[in-house]
Amino acid sequence: MISATNLGKRVLTAEGALDILAGVNLEIKTGESVAIIGVSGSGKSTLLGLLAGLDLPTDGEVWLSGERLTALDEDGRARVRAGAVGFVFQSFQLLPGLTAIENVMLPLELAGAPDSEGAARALLERVGLAERLTHYPRALSGGEQQRVAIARAFALRPAILFADEPTGNLDSATGARVIDLLFELNTERRTTLVLVTHDDELASRCARRIYLHGGRIVNGAG
Amino acid sequence: MRLIRNLKLALRLLARDWRAGELKLFVAALVIAVGAVTAVGFFNDRMLRGMAYQSAEMLGADLALVSPQPVPPEWLDEALKQGLTSSEALEFASVVVKGERLQLSSVRAVGAHYPPRGVLRTAAALYAPDAVADGIPAPGTAWVEARVLHALAAAVGDRIEIGSAELAVARVLTYEPGRGGNFFALAPRVLIHRADVARTEVIQPGSRVTYGYAFAGADEAVARYQRWLKTRLGQNHQLVGAREGNASVARAIERVDRFVGLTSLLAVILAGVAIAMGARRYSHRHYDMSAMLRCLGASQRDIVQLYLPQLLALALGASLVGVALGWAAQETIHYLMRDFFPLKLPAPGAAPALFGVATGLITLAGFALAPILRLKAVPPLRVLRREAAPLPASSLAVYGSAAAAVMLLMWRYTASWTLTLGVLAGALAAAAALAAAAFGLLAVSKRLHRRVGTAWRFGFNNLWRRAHASVGQILAFGLTLMAMAVIALVRTDLLSTWQRQLPADTPNHFAFNILAADVPAVRRFFEANRIEAQALYPMVRGRLTTIAGVPVTQTVTKEERSDEALQRELNLSWAAHVPPDNTLVRGGWWTDGGGARVSVEEKLAKKFGIELDAELGFSIGGEEVKARVASIRKVQWDSFHPNFYMIFPPGMLEAYPATYLTSFYLSPEQKSLLTALVRAFPAVTVLETDQVLAQARTILGQVTFAVEFVLLFVLAAGFVVLYAALAATLDDRFHEGALLRTLGASRRQLRAGHLAEFATLGLLAGLLAAIGTELVAYTLYTRAFDLEYTVKWPVWLIAPLAGAALIGLAGYFGTRRVVRLSPMAVLREL
Ligand SMILES: Nc1ncnc2c1ncn2[C@@H]1O[C@H](COP(=O)(O)OP(=O)(O)O)[C@@H](O)[C@H]1O
C-alpha cells in the first residue's frame, strides 16, 4: 500500500543544509494500523507529508496505492490522493467560513458524489454531532471540531487515513473519546491507518509502531 | 463533466462565502463603479438618442435653407417641380409688450404648410393638456410659449404688441420643431402669421432677420434638389439636411460625455483600489480552502475552475445591480434637470448597460484576478505547515493589469491612446504631488503627538504605523473632497466674483437694430432720461470668405467650420479711433482714415491664423470686399460695451445697409423706461444682459449639479476603500484591542482612540482638499477667467470639518465590532 525507500528531506536554513529526515525505509500493508512515534521536532509531520505526497523528498522514493509519487508532479500526486486518502490534523483544519456539514460535504462535492448532503449528515450523526450540523467551527469545542474533521476524513471512504497528532490540541479525556471514535471507524471501514503521535499509550493501540528520532527510524521499520 | 461538476461546486462555495459576508465589500465596490459609469452613460445616450431620433422632426424638415435675404423665387419653383413641399418662415428677435411688461422673444412668422415635417403642439391655456395643432396661427393672432405669458403676466385671449402691431394670444405653444434640440434657448418663441410681419414695422433694411425655407419630400427628390441647390448657394446661405442638423450640439454632448465620463472613472479607480485590497484579503483567507482542496485531490486546474466562475458570477451579479443603480441615478438626474429639456427625452438604449457590465468585468479582472489566481499555487503542505504559502502575485502582474484595465476604460471616453496616456500621466503626476503633500501632513501631525491625550495618541499611532494605507486614504478622500469643493466654488463663487468685480454701472442692456435715421432720436432719448449709454456703433453684416486668397472653407478643419464666427455673419463696424477697452497688440491704427484696411480681434486672428498684412475677403450684401489686416486688437469682452471682431476705417462700408447698436445701464428704478424705448422705436431690439446672466447662472448651476451627482458616486467609492482598508486591518485591531483591554484599557478609551484615528484621517484629507482646491481655483480664476483672486477661506474650514465628521463617523462605525467581543473570545480565536 505505502512504501518508502531511503527517504530523506534536506532543507536549507540560515546555518546551512539541515537533514530533517534521512535514510527512512518503511512498508505499510493494506489494512494495517501503524503509529509513528517521536518527540516534538523529530520529523514525524515531515514524514507524513512525504508519504501522503503533500511534499517531495530530496532523496529516495515513495509509492502510494501502486503509484510512484516521486515521479509525479503536484497535480499527478493530487490525482492519486483524490478519493484514496483522508486526513486528520492536530489543528483540525476546518474551514471557518463553512458550517460543520459543509466542511464534511466539501470532499464529497469535489469528487462529485451524488447525495453529498445526505452522506455528510449521516456521517455527522455517526460521530454524534446530529445537533450541530449548521454550526460554524468557531461555535464548536475542540473535541467537536475534531469529530467534524474525522467525519470529513472518512467521507469518501478512503483506503488510507493519515492522522497527525489528532489529540494534540485536546485534553486527555476528550482526546480519548476522539481516538475511540477514530479506531471504531477505522475497523468498521477497514482503513489503512497511519497515526503520528508523541503519546506512547495512544501508539500502543496501533498494530505496529515506528520510532523516529532526529529524522531517523530507530526501530520497528519493515 | 469535471468542468460542470466544478462549476456547480463553485456556485455553492460562492453562496457560502456570500452568506459569511466576506464578499460584501467586493460587491459594493463593483456596484458603485458600474453605477457611476452607467448613470453617465445612460444619461448621455439619452440626450444623443433624443437628438438623432428627432433630428428630422426637430428641424421640421428634411432639408432646411437659412438665408439672411429672401432667396430667388425660382429656387422655390424648382422645389415645387421636384415634387417637394416647401414652407417659408421669417425669424427675428423682438421685444413683446403688454402694458408695462416686456419680454425679448424670438418671433417666427410662418406661412402655409408649416412645418413640412413634424408637428406643432399647443394648449388652450397655461398648463392645460396640449395636443397636435391644426395649421398655423390665423392672421392677427399669435401662439406663444408659456415663458412669454409668465413674463408678461398675460393669459390666452390677451392682446400683445410686437413692434407696431397688436395681436391676440390664441394658444400656448408647447412644442415646435427646431426648438427641441436647442436646450439653452434663451429667448422664448412667439409664432405669428406671415401676413402680420409688415404691420409690426420691425423689419427695416439692415435689421437682423433670418429667412428659413423648409422642404420635405421623398428621399430621392430631396437628394436631387439638394444637389441642384448646392451649386447655386452663396456664401450667406446655410443648407442643413436633417442628418447633419445637430452636428454641433452632438459634439457638445460628446464633450460633456467625455468630461463627466472621465469623472465617473474616478469612482471606478477608487472602487478598483477597494477591490484589489479585498482580493488580497480574499485570496489570503482562501489559502486554507485551496490547500484543503488540493489535499483532497483537486488539481491546479480544478482550483482555477472553482475560483474563476465565482469571480465571474460575482462580477456579473454586481454589474447588473450596478446597472440598475445607474439607471435609477440617471432617472434622478433627468428628473432634477427636467426644466432643461423642453420635450421628453426618449428612454436610454442598452449600450450603456453593456458598457456597464463590461466595466464591471474589466475592473474585477484588472484589480482582482492576479491575487486570486495565486490560489492555485497554494502548496497542499500548508495543511501540515501553516507557514507554507504561495509566492505573492508579482507586482508587474498586479499593477500592470490594473493599469491596463484603467486605460482600456479611459480609452472608451478619450477614443485616443495619446490622450489616454496623457490623462493618465497627468493624473499620476498630480496624485504623486498630492501624496507627497499627504505624507507631509501626516509627518506634521506626528509632531503634535506628545501634546494629546492617551486616546488620541493611540489613534495617531495607528495612522502612521500604517502610513502607506493612511496616505492612500488621505489621497482618495482629499481628491474627492477637492473635486466637490472646486465644483461648488464654480457654482457659487465664480460668477458672483466676476459680477462683483464689474464696475457698478456696467451696461446691463444692449440695444441693436437701431436704424441710422433713428440714431439722433435714440441719443436724445438717452439724454432726456439720464441713461448712461455707450457710443452708438454702426454695424454691417458680412461673412469672412478668404484669408490671404485662400477660401476659409479650405483653411479650417471641419470642426472649426461650424464655428459661430464663420457660420453666421460677422458684425462688421467702422471707427475712426480705437474703441475704449480695445488695445492694439500688433500693427497700428489708421490716422488718415483711408485705404482698404481692417483691424482683427486677437483670438479670432489666432484661431484662423490671420497674420498682420494678410488680405481678407468679405462677402457683404452679396458683394466682395477686400481689406488688408492693419492691426490685431485685444478686446475686453466682459466690459459689456459693444465690441467687434472686425473694425474697418471710416469710408469703406457706408454704402451698405447698416444698423446701430449700443449698450447702456439701467438701474432697477429705470427699468420701466424700456417699454417707452421699445414703443418709440419699434424696430429696436433690446437684450437684457442681466437676465441672460441670471439664466446662464441657472444653466451653470444645473450642469455643475449633474457633475456633483456623479461625484457622490466617487465619494461612496472612497468609503468603500476606507472599509476595505479597515477590513484588512480588522484582525490586527481585534488582537490589539483585546490585548489593551487585558492591560486595563476601557472600552471607552478604545473607542475614543478609533474616533481620533479616523477623524484625524478625515481632517488631513480635508486639509489636502483645501490645498488642492486653492491651487485649482487660483489657476481657474487668474488664468482662465482673468479674475482677481482671494483666498477661499471657507474651504479651509468646511473641507477639514466635513472630512473629519464624515470619515470619523464612518471609521468609528466600521470599528465598532472591535470592542464588542470579550477579550477572551478574541484571544482564543487567534
Ligand atoms: N521547511 C523547513 N525549513 C526548516 N526547518 C524545517 C522545515 N520543515 C521542518 N523543519 C524542521 O524539521 C524538524 C522536524 O519537523 P516536524 O516534521 O514538523 O517535527 P514533528 O512533527 O515531529 O514535531 C523541526 O525542527 C522543524 O523545525
Ligand SMILES: [Mg+2]
Ligand atoms: Mg508535527
